[in-house]
Amino acid sequence: MSPDDKDIEKNAEESEAKAATDDSSVTDDSSPEAKEAAAGDETAEKDETAEKSSARGEESAAGEGEKSAEDSPDGVEEEEEEEEEETAGADDPPATGPAHEGEELYGLLAEFKSPGDLVSAAEKVRDAGFTRWDCFSPFPVHGIDPAMGIKMTILPWIVFAIGLGGLGGGLLLQWWTNDYNWPWIVSGKPFFSIPANIPITFETTVLASVLATFFGMWALNKLPQVWHPFFKKDRFLRVTDDSFFIGIEAADQRFRRGETEELLNNAGAEAVERVYIDPDPAAKKMPKPVLAFIMVTSVLALVPFALVAKARADRSPDPHVHIIPDMDFQPKAKSQTANDLFYDSRASRSDVTGTVARGELKADDHFYRGIKSGQWAAEFPAQFDVSQSTVERGRNRFNIYCRPCHGADGKGGGMIHRRAMKVPQQGWVQPSNLHQANIVRQPHGQIFNSISNGIRTMPGYATQIPESDRWAVVLYLRALQRSQNAPVDDVPQQNRKDIR
Amino acid sequence: MSAKHGQGVHPDEKITAKNLGGSIFKAALPAGVVFLVIALIIGAASGDHLSRFFHSYLVALAYFLSVALGALFFVVLQPLVKAHWSVTVRRLAEILTSTFPLLGVLALGILIPMLLGSSGPYHHWVHPAPDDHVLHGKAAWLNVPFFAIRVAVYFAIWIFIARWFFNKSVEQDDTGDAEISDRLRAASGPSIIVFALTIAFAAFDLLMSLNPHWFSTIFGVYYFAGAAIAIFASLSLVGMFLQKKGKLTRSISVEHYHDLGKLLFAFVFFWSYIAFSQFMLIWYANLPEETVWYQPRLFTNWSGVSILLLVAHTIIPFVFLLSRWTKRVLSRLAFFSIWMMVMHYVDIYWIVMPEYIAPNQTQTVFSYAVGDLAMDLFAFIGVGCLFVAFAARTAAKVNLIPIKDPMLGDSLKFENY
């Protein structure tokens, strides 16, 4: 029998025996139950168990079956010794077994029959003063917390704090986006309207709390941790099925090999096992399929980025791909095109004769055209408010629409002019200096008219600048002109000493 | 002792309150009458045809009615959901439901003057303006005789359900017949449907019709939520009071208070949810026929009370009752139970009073005369004393705990986990 086979067989027998005789930790090859249970499909069962034990600690131990047996002869020994311990474990405290060369004792694993046994044993272990130990059960055992002396987790406080963060964050998000960064009136509601903001604030609070609960719980539990020394024990498979365990770590200060084993036995353990830390580094390695999966996924994850990068670098003469053609080419009448629907084949329709559309009756000559009783108006229209704020508005509009040509100071040296001078070009006329006497003398209405309809090479701005803004520009221009031709009386007395 | 479960009330437990109930009755009954008379005198002196008095009186009545309705809800609900934990406190709620006849008589204090030609607190629809077509359209529903009949029917139904459940439960104390529990259970389903319909329509009639133009489908649920808050707070307080007097000391444990606290918390949340739903939908849609109700409550001095409700009826109890820290320490739970009882009063006051149109139109709680506030207080104390007196009279006659309920054993050893 090769060591390989031997190992497999032992495992198989061990677990078969266990499945058949729950209350006995004695592993006896000739046990009638074991034989009977195993008799049915012996070979198949063996293979399965071998496989199971090999891949026990999930990724950690995939393929361990062959490896541990082949690479380290200790593997075989270990199994044998453990069996001995188990045999002894039930009744008397085992003598310190032969040393496990190169293997470090992780701790003891004791199995119990019922939740009640587990709780009373946990009380004994707690009273003995252990700190690095734990109970294991297929479901949360009622009363285990006081029995182990587990203190209330801080999780609720974490959740509370993060939940408050979600609450504040939700409110802040809505205030900043809808009231501060991009205010926008909808259905007459205030920009920041608490009643309408409550649903989303509620949801962000709950979402933050839920995420805090979920991830906080796993983090406090130090999970995921797919590898654990106890997972090597077949016995421990039943912790998710029907059995109850106490594990005490050897690292505990009060841990004394024999004494502690005795303590567990006296506490009603069915069996006590020693658990060693596997010295084989291969056992802790990630199994190959997982590694392969992660590598392939990581490579594939780069593909979209690569495609984006390629798209940014490439130039193509082809037009866009029209994914939704009927959105890109809508069967609608566009302006300035022909359309057979109308008798004159014009898609753009003019107003019905003799009508004026709402809001388009521009009857007030002064405000809309700058004319008062047939003359250029010399004053601002009544509906225009001459104030600091309209001057500011005028400055703002001026800087957008006028400054490119006339320059910030209005002297005609704007960016476009300067650029035009650099390009050898015929026929470029410098924009007017707005401070020249004939312009300064013009009435407000005439300047308004020049802005609206343009003058010489300057185009009209009526379509871009609404009337009130045009008046604001006129007002600002007046202020600008005044600034360049200010008499000394305009300067306040106390500031006059500053001008030399 | 329930033989089946082998565990009953502790033999030394004091489970009757014969003397205590009797003495409370003797003290509270005259006090209640006196306070009501004083309130009536103040009301009569103010010379507005008792209109202000009727509002005060309606606040007090609607408040204690909500406690009794909450109790009825609790009594009917327990068999319906087969609750085990609540057996030790169920009788206390049953005792509170025995006040329906009293409340019915007190309701006559509004109905009879109305039948005699007064408009009670409902002057808007009893004498609608001639050009108010909306109200004339509602006349088929909102007229005094039909109103009186409806209110009488509600009380008749409540008295019937309450008495039936009470008598059966008391009968079980004697016979120990487990079948009675089954019969309670069978009756609880239909009863709760009738209860839901009656409480909704009673809320529409007694409170919503104060402003007869206004309508809100959720209003019945809103009043119910308040009633549930009232009963869970009251049950904790009654239990603690009795334990202080040496009764039931072994039967009601911190576990039961914890559950009552949890339910109180749940209904504080539920009330907030319902109140917010009602407000939000009306605020957002902004329809004049609906916003009319919130207008005085938000844009006059009443807005202070509205904010008080938001802060003290919702946020503060929510935050504190969330924690076990509050629910499992009796003094704290008592504090928040009283707190919620007070806030529930503010809630009812806030529903009723803004609808009172005083001669000078701008009156709010902040500008009420001291006499008016005193009248509110005396009416409240008056109705309250009568309510307590009649509850105490019932308590004196029966066991304070259903001693032979088959689920009593489970309830006694009940533990939260």
Added chain:
Amino acid sequence: MSTAAHVEDPRAAFREITEAVCVAHERPQPPKAWYVAMVISLGMLGVLGVSLIYLFITGVGIWGNNNVTAWGWPIVNFVFWIGIGHAGTLISAILYLMRQQWRTSINRAAEAMTIFAVLCAGLFPIIHTGRPWLAYFMLPLPNDMDMWPQFRSPLMWDVFAVSTYGTTSVLFWYMGMVPDLATFRDRAKNKIAQLAYGILALGWRGSARQWHRYERAYLILAALATPLVLSVHSVVSFDFAVSQVPGWHTTIFPPYFVAGAIFSGFAMVLTLMIPARYLFGLEKVIKKSHIEAMCKITLATGTMVGFAYGIELFIAWYSGSMYEQFAFLNRGLGPYWWAYFLMVTCNVVLPQLFWFKTCRTNPWIIMVLAILVNVGMWFERFVIIVTSLARTMLPAAWSYFSPTLWDAATLIGSFGLFFTLFLLFCRYLPIVAISEVKNTLPEAHAGKH
């Protein structure tokens, strides 16, 4: 397990539960009915695929939606599915807080159902926008245009409510499943299963210290999920109720929608669990009394819905508003009277049969009633959306809404998606919360406490 074994070894009872759940799962082949169901579901899923592709190529014009009834079937389906998705969280969270132990046998499946239903629900508003590839516009992402979602809109609330609900349901479901995945891991026979379940189980080892935090987290999640489940359908109801459309704007909508959602959700749980119980031999775990309890909740919520219908009708009259009055008259007597009639019959009248024990115990009757309730609840949403929109304030715009074949195909397809996912869940994941069921056994509390 013999009774004697119970006496000798308290563990037998726990093992019995593990076996009952795992054996069906570990069979190399699922039952034939599973294959039949899977083929049908995949066929329906194919229908969904075809209709979505056609939709994306052609546009929303393939549906019966028109200018007035712009919401049409997609939003009916959305509200229907999101309603279905309420029972899971109700069972997991609210019944947990109320200490209803019978929930343990069905909560896992109900949670799974919730997630799949929310998935189906989320599909509809997205495709209804007409440009689903721009769905990310609904999230507050910084962008070149410096534009932000309009947070005062109830449709935005939907985005947040549904996505929060979906996330919470998935996390709650997965967290509850971890100990059971560990059971699957420890029983797994082949490598792929070991590996997959091993990773999913996160190395769970049933440690008491971990159980302590786990249980606390479970309680917190339940406490958070309870108001959340109220909020989700309330927010969906806000879509309607904050508007001024007669028949939509009524203050009872939030609790009424929640009750209706729970109602339809429980009906769907019954529809799925009664067959699943037989197919996977779970009679020992999902007991008759559990089915009965679900019937009672269906009855209770159905009656609440009926209560809301009644109150709505009364207040519509009482309001004195002719628009309100017309909206409700139109529901009952207008062109869609048949839908209203179906809705009241299926939602209010028929569930009253559950007052009788015979009806609560006969699986056939329960199945039929549960399916009818689902039909009725679909029609409730249809009635609310279509009757109000097709008869708005502007009589010139009145029209009769007729769905197209593609409307029907999309709805059927969404059922395909739902059933396919559910069947996969039944086959590959723990369909019953094994550890929770064990915790409710008397043996778990025997001994010391």
